[in-house]
Amino acid sequence: MSIALDPKKNHLLAALPEAEWQRWRPQLEPVEMPLGEVLSESDRILDHVYFPLTAIVSLLYVMEDGASAEIAVVGNEGVVGVSLFMGGETTPSRAVVQSAGVGVRLKAQVMMDEFHRAGPVMHLLLRYTQALITQMVQTAACNRHHSLDQQLCRWLLLSLDRLEGRDLVMTQELIANLLGVSREGVTEAALALQEAGLIRYAQGQITVLDRPGLEQRSCECYAVVKKECDRLLPNSLAM
Amino acid sequence: MSIALDPKKNHLLAALPEAEWQRWRPQLEPVEMPLGEVLSESDRILDHVYFPLTAIVSLLYVMEDGASAEIAVVGNEGVVGVSLFMGGETTPSRAVVQSAGVGVRLKAQVMMDEFHRAGPVMHLLLRYTQALITQMVQTAACNRHHSLDQQLCRWLLLSLDRLEGRDLVMTQELIANLLGVSREGVTEAALALQEAGLIRYAQGQITVLDRPGLEQRSCECYAVVKKECDRLLPNSLAM
DNA sequence: CGTACAATGTGCGACACCGTACAGATGAAC
DNA sequence: GTTCATCTGTACGGTGTCGCACATTGTACG
Known part of the structure; x- marks a missing residue:
């Protein structure tokens, strides 16, 4: 690169x-x-x-x-x-x-x-x-109120906003460490997202298939942060 | 007043x-x-x-x-x-x-x-x-890692630092709302603290009996915040 | 190829906290 | 003092996550 x-x-x-x-x-x-x-x-x-x-x-x-x-x-x-x-x-x-x-x-x-x-x-x-x-x-x-599932969605969206394309290079182990949850928990949540057709992943490579779906499944936290970013920083996350 | x-x-x-x-x-x-x-x-x-x-x-x-x-x-x-x-x-x-x-x-x-x-x-x-x-x-x-018990200690200490004396006027219900936990959870944690002789309370009035004890039982979070406050704001919480 | 390792899936008991329901205890108002 | 609202204690099933153990799958590399 x-x-x-x-x-x-x-x-x-x-x-x-x-x-x-x-x-x-x-x-x-x-x-x-x-x-x-x-x-x-x-x-x-x-x-x-x-x-x-x-x-x-x-x-x-x-x-x-x-x-x-x-x-x-x-x-x-x-x-x-x-x-x-x-x-x-x-x-x-x-x-x-x-x-x-x-x-x-x-x-x-x-x-x-x-x-x-x-x-x-x-x-x-x-x-x-x-x-x-x-x-x-x-x-x-x-961290106080939302499920691992929702937090994973939020996290994927936050990352996606800061990348070009729709692929993240990221093992479940790493995500678990970042979020401060157990790796098994991430596996389970990720599996659910995959079964729902929102993402596809394998061996440290995650592809987002259905972004709107992720947004819907995510907690409100993602939208709140996004909105504030847009308000405070013109063109903040537009690519 | x-x-x-x-x-x-x-x-x-x-x-x-x-x-x-x-x-x-x-x-x-x-x-x-x-x-x-x-x-x-x-x-x-x-x-x-x-x-x-x-x-x-x-x-x-x-x-x-x-x-x-x-x-x-x-x-x-x-x-x-x-x-x-x-x-x-x-x-x-x-x-x-x-x-x-x-x-x-x-x-x-x-x-x-x-x-x-x-x-x-x-x-x-x-x-x-x-x-x-x-x-x-x-x-x-x-919020991610510590028990209700520890968080209650942290919270009591943070409040205590900002008050004169050692009494807080505060129902368990209110604490629960602030911390974002259930009232019953606060009751249980508060009971434990009382049994340990760290606080005494009744009807919305809490008295801290053993501050060092609370500090010991609290998670590291209290100490970290206190230290940063002291560092950044000379005389921050000294009365 | 076949071996080694990394990444992911699965099962299960433990545990903290929740939500509901209700019971006692205290204090204020009349 | 009786009444009533508020505050606190207790019990219990439900749930989400953890931590552990281990199985499986994919990938890199000799």
Whole structure:
């Protein structure tokens, strides 16, 4: 896969005013983002912020006993590392590449400086952060009230929105780890979805056959997040 | 209860530089915050931001079927209405007074103007927002992995930190609604805590007898949130 | 090919929590 | 003091998920 994709595939970068774009452009460094790569570790200061282009990143909270829970996902609609400009510099969560691809990154200091100009970049980033908050809130509520089945649908849709095509490369084991549920549970739920004709899968490759069907079977959480993203980030997940 | 408490009981207000403080002071309007009052409804534009002084506010997500889940709590360490300055103006969640008390409020426009000066106020508010994000993240993880028992401990501690004294006025029914669990479940968990000598309660009045005991029985989530609050907000929950 | 490993399917007991139903206990109002 | 509403305790079947054990299927690679 070529690493030199157009950075404007990332919607935040695409939304930059011309002046900022010209300033940032030479500083943007293309990076491969292979499956499983840890972009930022819990409580560690980031050296870069990452703008995914084709990759998807999971924000995970990892508990003391090793169990984990996905808090939010970041694709080409967003950026990894909001804690940098929020002022805290670190977060108690981990950012892991969930779906391999490419992205571009920017030195932390550059990002901070740009943010502190307090111009349109700042407002863009803050709006994005609010969209991210919405996703976190919805995850919390979803974890409390919805079935594994519904959550799997939500998760597939969130991932699908951030990918081209309708295929995800993703084993059930991995999904289970991200969602913080048992692998067997995912197997059962996935089987049900396959029997319903909504997806087809084999050996770590999932194909979505009936997207509207998935949306219907998903809990409301997906729609709420999608709607907020669209509202807060013009062109957020349109491809 | 007197409504005219010192606004500096709120730690964000207390942390304001002198110039800002003098500017804000005349605009701060004392308000009663009775139990159950809804400060902001889902997807509705706020007309004020609220700084609790003795009250505690719950941020809730209310699902389509009426079930709810607490996302975070805000006491005198924070402010209700961060979406205003984040740029989104609304959020898909509801803010409800969980423990009656007093607070002060500020007109939304005033808050926006102050934020857009891009000075110390902005940085203070952004750091607070990050602390709030931490709480949300932890809630999501906690909802996924921890027992009702542990969550009740966490919840009691979070509330206790935001109150003077060691008594909460709070029925089990109300706690159940906030946590998004069944009332019977809370009864059982509370009973266990009482039998362990950690709390005593009757008819909507809970007294914490053994705080360290609660901390030990709680999941890690409480400690993580507390630590982040302390780190991000000097003097956050010290009374 | 055949072996090794990864991915998926299945069965089952354990367990936490739910929802319903109802019973006692307490406090406020008259 | 009696009444009534609110709050709390208890019992029990139903359900979803877990954790374990193991069978099966697909894929890579010698």
